[in-house]
Amino acid sequence: MKRREFVQSTMQAGLAASLLGASPALASHPASHGAMPQGKAEHVIFIWLGGGASQIDTFDPKAKGDAKAKKPGSYYDAIPTAVKGVQVCEHLGKTAKVLDRCTLVRTVHHEVIDEHAAATNRMHTGRPTTGTIVYPSIGSIAAHQRGPANDKVPAYVLIGYPNITRGPGFLGPRAGYVYLTDTEVGPSGFSPPPRITNQRRKQRERLLSRLRSMHRGDIRAEKALADYDATIDEALRLSGPDFQQIFNLGSEPDSIRNSYGGEFGQRCLLARRLVESGVRFVEVSHNLNFVNGTGWDTHNEGQLNQHLLIQELDTALAGLVLDLERRNYLDKTLIVVGTEFGRPAKFDGRGGRGHHSKSFSVFLGGGGLRHCGAYGTTDAMGTKIEEKPVSVADLHATIHASIGIDPSEVLYAGERPVPITDGGKPIAELFG
Amino acid sequence: MMMQSVLFVLLLALGAASAEKADAKPKADAKPKADAKPKAEPEKPGRPLPLTAPSDRIHVEIFDKIPEKKKWDFKLDEPTETFSEQSFGIVEIPHRYRDGLRVDRSNPILYRASCQLTIPEGKKRLLLRGRWATRLFIDGKKVGELPFPHPGSGAHGELEDLSSDLTPNIRQLFPGDREKAVAWTSDGKRHTFVMDVIVGGRRRRLELGEMSLSVAEPGSEFVVLSPTSQDVELTDASWLPYEKRFREEMLRRNQRRREESDVKERDYWKKRHDAIAQEIGKKPAIVVPTVSEEMPVHNEIDRFLGARLQEKGLQPAGLADDDVFLRRLTLDLRGNLPTAEEIAAFREHRGEGRRERAIDRLLDDPGWADHWVGYWQDVLAENPNLLNPTLNNTGPFRYWIHESFLDNKPMDRFVTELVMMRGSERFGGPAGFGVATQNDVPMAAKANVLGQAFLGAKMQCARCHDAPSHPFEQRDLFSLAAMLKRKPQSVPKSSSVPGTKEELAEMMVTVSLKPGEKLPPVWPFENLHGEKLREDWLRNPKDSRERLALHITSPENERFAGVLVNRLWHRYMGRGIVDPVDDWESVDPTHPELLGYLRRELIGNGYDFKHVARLILSSHAYQRAVDPSLQEEEDAIELYATRQRRRMSAEQVVDSLFQVAGKGFGCEELNLDINGRRDLKNSLNFGYPTRAWQFSTLANERDRPSLNLPYARTMTSLLETFGWRNTRQNPVTYRNTEPTVLQPASMTNGLAVHRVAQLSDDSGLTVLSMKDQPVEKLVEELFRRTLSRDPSASEKDLFVEYLREGYGDRVVPGASLERYAPKRTREGISWTNHLSNKSNELANRLEQQAQLGDEPTEVLTPAWRERMEDTVWTLVNTPEFVFIP
Known part of the structure; x- marks a missing residue:
């Protein structure tokens, strides 16, 4: 009801077309095929481990190998978790303790291994590229279907570098993201540039408002002009103190900030604040390439310091789970840790690992799902699926269903019908 | 022919002949020595090099097909x-x-530059810079060289040191370049300088x-050698403005080279167009309606x-x-704003014909080509x-589009070249159109385009599947694809629809x-053009791709000419005579006679856009x-009774903004391999x-700070906000023009606009601010x-009042502009070192620096x-x- 009112009021204000007013899909819901599970979560925090995180060194540990002797296997020891029979790598000690609120989906798979961009695209859009349309990212679909939970914030925020695979595709710019690359700076377009003081900002706005008021008549006379003009106030409001306050991590107690760890953790903390402010979908990209050089793309020597990445992820992830839980947001917020593919058990010429997409792990936490610690099993080296494969479409369907989006609903690219997922089925065991 | 070919053994430099000997002549009887080893260098006399060269210019020779190895013994x-x-x-x-199209050279090539120069007497230092294996000869004697470049293209290398301490103000090295300084004494006489460079190899780009x-004289800066007085x-x-001029001049040089290369093509098309014009001349004239006196014509x-x-x-x-006319016209033709000077000149030119003159001037502006590229992309x-x-x-193939419009290529030729997909694939020929990576039927994608x-x-x-709302069947598309594929x-x-037979039956x-x-290569659209072609216009009648090009561009195919003029009309008039312009099957033209008239104008005038x-x-x-008020009248818009305002395209916004600022974009090179070490594929x-x-996707799917181009990103973010696509996987004529809050947001707070408004040393607005004139x-x-207009009285008051304070003393005495x-250059961060910690840390620093925008100028008081x-x-x-407007 509230949301509807907002849509109407923004229409009146000429704001209907603004990013904040991304309206729920106009397409009518077709009757669901069978009983599509419906989750009760409201938000998604999608943590992206760019480069292809090694499942065998993180969420799906196996017998230890030896990089020097080229003996395939895990690089680290495995440790027990809060869920009986489920182990993770030794550097995920904090996450291990909260694993009962989580599920490691260990049998995600696709066939793109040769190129990061193509695999990243697959994991974000759920489909291969075609020459006829550009598919929207999962974040854009969430933004398009559900809009923001609060009319004062955007629906989709990206903490990371903009790229095609994170974009809205055929859904158009209203389903796009607002992005930032530095938690200290705030989002691009909504934070006044560093050299512009608050006083100067006000001065500028005063000048602009006087100039616009001189043309009030001309502007109102033409719709295109009036529509554009109306979005200016909204933009200025978003760069004002209320929205900016969300980005002020300094207002968090030290103990909380510390519980998340370093810069990547601070991104996760910001994601929590965004979610609480009403943002529907936050993608947080892991940005710690300088720790080991390669980030998660651990070819060659990139392997040597991979444990530092894992530890940083561990701290941030466990911190996020516990903080959301403390604030009663864990059930409302699905945490996903995704990556473009996994890595094989065998080592390359210089002790690192190549790419592997036939089976890899995606972490799901919170979101009101019925968690089981781990889902699906792989073989002794973690490179082949033995039980319960989960396609990318199934994974997307699970995420969509958790926030009440029917993954079989049909969207339209012009007149062409495109279902939200290509026949994806949510993992039934996680619902109920 | 190779009749006169001279075989050189490059490494046998003249040993005996002194570098000081100005008039050394090549020895006619010197024999090349094929099996020379590097260690022999430079002992034996030989005849490796030109010992004379022009003295008024640098003579460059390109040798293709040299061997791929790290030796000079070829x-x-x-x-x-x-x-x-x-x-x-x-x-x-x-x-x-x-034939007017960019083609690839072999890889590697030898680039030889030679020239006779006279350098004042005395002790000097010579400096060689470049990224490739280079040898410098003076009168045949080798005096300096640069080694072969590092072979590796892996990503685990270290950041190179680009600094140089040869002179106090020397420019740092461009990433990938090396340098070598050698002492040399000039006798003040004329000498032949030859620089041999092996460019490329290991499939690297020929950059x-x-x-x-x-x-350099002792104690002073290095001066680039030149037979003309470039200094x-x-x-x-000194170098940066020089480089800018060099690149601008290169555009014109390339244009001349195109012209020289396509004499045969132009002749073919002229004959074809002459024939068409003759036929059109015989057709009955198109009847133009008469209108009453009140109707402006x-x-x-x-x-x-x-x-x-x-x-x-x-x-x-x-x-x-x-004023409105000139703004509209300039944005439509050049894609940016009229300058203050152009407005003044237009206003001064009183009397008849000045609008026509403005149209002609802008049609001739090279910006015409720039403004078309984004459209066709x-x-x-x-x-x-x-x-x-x-x-x-x-x-x-953006570069081919640009060059085609710079040359005002006839549109039937433009489309023929596109269909033929010839020339360079990776460096800007229409062959690039033929590529569709990871697409299982690339030619079907192209046929659709x-x-x-x-x-x-x-x-x-x-x-x-067969289209429900269109008359096309799968057969049509795949037949066209077969024609393009030549089989x-x-x-x-x-290429199917998922589902069981029963499910499909319900769809x-x-x-x-x-x-x-399998579909054979057969023209499927008999309704647009019969199967029969003018065979004498085909250079290779057996080539189905060429046949397809002629089926499309033949004057009998009126649809083709109609679509083209309708695209022009749509672009300038805001809507198509047939709308949508890319989908003619379901709509009728609003003005069929006008469409027929314009179509004939195009066909009869050599397809000249x-x-x-x-x-x-x-x-x-x-x-x-x-x-x-007229817009609200029924049909007023459909019948063109009034114009409607159009929002600028993304490219127009960005180009206009930086034109206002009078500064360049100042972005990084759009290149993640700036030191040129990767395979050109x-x-x-x-x-x-x-x-x-010229922007492109910035391709940081890897999320790596070291692959981030922060300045360019501020520009592409702004472009995207206004509807530019950073990926163009499918053809689009109508961009999304919805207003979103991100548009004013990126204008009010975005870094690109911040840089536009920032008065830095390189801003034209700084120069304007210093001009001695009243604040009004x-x-x-x-x-x-x-x-593009004068302020109203109240607008003028508002800003004069704001700018008056401190205006008299705005210029800081003694400060000067750079x-x-x-x-x-991102300090050398490139693919080959992007995984190093140093590169990622440096990249983070550069990002923070970019966030600050441009350095404010110090020639104006900060407050003003x-x-x-x-x-x-x-x-x-x-x-x-x-x-x-």
Whole structure:
């Protein structure tokens, strides 16, 4: 009801077309095929481990190998978790303790291994590229279907570098993201540039408002002009103190900030604040390439310091789970840790690992799902699926269903019908 | 022919002959020595090199097909091509053209530059810079060299040190370049300088970095050697403006090279067009309606439109005023704003014909080509990637589009070249259109593009099924694909609709082809053009691709000419006579007779786009005022009684903003392999953009700080906000024009606009601010510069009041401007070192630096400068700025 009112009021204000007013899909819901599970979560925090995180060194540990002797296997020891029979790598000690609120989906798979961009695209859009349309990212679909939970914030925020695979595709710019690359700076377009003081900002706005008021008549006379003009106030409001306050991590107690760890953790903390402010979908990209050089793309020597990445992820992830839980947001917020593919058990010429997409792990936490610690099993080296494969479409369907989006609903690219997922089925065991 | 070919053994430099000996002549009887080893160097006399050369220019010879190895012991045949340079500071090799199209050279090549120079007597230092193996000879004696470049292209290397301490102000090395200084004493006489460079190898792009040969007196800066008096120092202040001139001149040089290369082609097309014009001349004239006296008429277009307006009893709006006209026209033709000078000149030119003169001037402006590139990039789905092409990428045929419009290529020739897909695939020939990476039926994708672009036939549905709302069947698309492929096209598995037989039966669509079915190369659109062709126009009648090109572009195919003129009309008039312009199957033209008239004008005038553009732009209809009250009258918009404001395209916004600022984009090179070490299949270089169409996706799917181009990203973010696509996997004519809050947000707070308003040393607004004139004049000029009009009295008061304080003392005494723009090289961060910690840390620092925008100038007092910046910010943020009146 509230949301509807907002849509109407923004229409009146000429704001209907603004990013904040991304309206729920106009397409009518077709009757669901069978009983599509419906989750009760409201938000998604999608943590992206760019480069292809090694499942065998993180969420799906196996017998230890030896990089020097080229003996395939895990690089680290495995440790027990809060869920009986489920182990993770030794550097995920904090996450291990909260694993009962989580599920490691260990049998995600696709066939793109040769190129990061193509695999990243697959994991974000759920489909291969075609020459006829550009598919929207999962974040854009969430933004398009559900809009923001609060009319004062955007629906989709990206903490990371903009790229095609994170974009809205055929859904158009209203389903796009607002992005930032530095938690200290705030989002691009909504934070006044560093050299512009608050006083100067006000001065500028005063000048602009006087100039616009001189043309009030001309502007109102033409719709295109009036529509554009109306979005200016909204933009200025978003760069004002209320929205900016969300980005002020300094207002968090030290103990909380510390519980998340370093810069990547601070991104996760910001994601929590965004979610609480009403943002529907936050993608947080892991940005710690300088720790080991390669980030998660651990070819060659990139392997040597991979444990530092894992530890940083561990701290941030466990911190996020516990903080959301403390604030009663864990059930409302699905945490996903995704990556473009996994890595094989065998080592390359210089002790690192190549790419592997036939089976890899995606972490799901919170979101009101019925968690089981781990889902699906792989073989002794973690490179082949033995039980319960989960396609990318199934994974997307699970995420969509958790926030009440029917993954079989049909969207339209012009007149062409495109279902939200290509026949994806949510993992039934996680619902109920 | 190789009759006279001289074989050289390069490494046998003249040992005995002293470098000081000015007039050494080649020894006629010297024999090349084929089996020479590097260790023999430079002992034995030989005849390796030209010992004489022109003294008024640098003679450059390119030798193709030299061996791929790290040795100089190869023989040379005749050079494949020769040209001249003005100086030994060389940053680009001119393109090679065949039939007007860019073609690839072999890889590697030998680049030999020779020249006779006289250098004043005394002790000097010579400095060689460049990224490739280089040898410098003076009168045949080797005096210096650069080694072969590092072979590796892996990503785990270390950041190179680019600093140089040879002189106090020396420019740091361009990434990938090395340098070598040698002591040398000049006798003040004339000597032959020869620089041999092995460019490329290991399939690297044939780029030069900042190649130079320069000389320094003790204690002074290096000066680039040149037979003309260029006096370019190897310092930022001197080199950067020089490099800018070099690149601008290269555009003109390449244009001349194209012209020289396509004599045969132009002749073919002229004959073809002459024949068509003759036939058209024999046809009965098109009947133009008459209209009443009240109906304003500039040309025939207004009669066609006027007749319909009369029927409806609508009197069209009057002419737009001159300022509005010039803004509209300049944005439509050049894609940016009229300058203050152009506005003044236009106003001064009183009397008849000045609008026509303005139209002619802008049709001749090279910006005409720039403004068309963005359009065709969208329509033709140009989609190159900086890195490993996997996302349905094409080659960068943007450059071919640009050159075609620079040369005002006839449109039938343009489309023929596109269909033929010849020339360079990776460096800007139409062959790049033929690429579709990771697409299982690339030619079906291309057929779909061609259909939408030139036949108004939207066949994208036919990729998988017969189209429910279109007459096209899968068969049509795959037949066209077969013609492009020059052999039968089989239908892939992906070209189907998932579902069981029963499910499919319930759907609205039919899948008429089975996976695996083969379609022969046959023209499917009998309704547009019969199967029979004018065989004498075909150069190779057996080539189905050429047949397809002729089926599309033949004058009998009226749809083709109709779609083209309709695209022009749509672009200038805001809507198509047939709308949508890319999908003609379901709609009728609003003005069929006018369409017929324009079509014949195009066909009968050699498919010259500018001819038809001139007709449209000269019409009263184009030049009408925007009349909001008239817009509400029924049919007034459909019948062109009034103009409507259009929001600028993304490219127009960005190009106009930086034109207002009078500064370059100042971005990094669009290249993630700046030191040139990767295989050319995996890394492209889009250079330093100067117009918005030159941007590309920044391809940081890897999320690595070291692969981030922060300045360029501020630009692409702004472009995307206004509807530019960073990926063009599918053809699009209508961009999304919805207003979103991100648009004003990126205008009010975005870094790109922040840099526009920032008065830095390289800003034209800083220069304007320093001009000695009353503050009122400054405000007027700012309005003309941004909004293409004079301020109203109240607007003037508002800003004069704001800028008056401190205006008298705004200029800081003694401060001076460094007018050159920076060239951002990311301090050498490149693919080969991007995984190193140092690179990622440095990249983070560069990002923070970019967040600050440009350095404020110190020639203006900070308080007044900020007020001026606020003024500029306000003017570009007023809604009027982003609209075409």
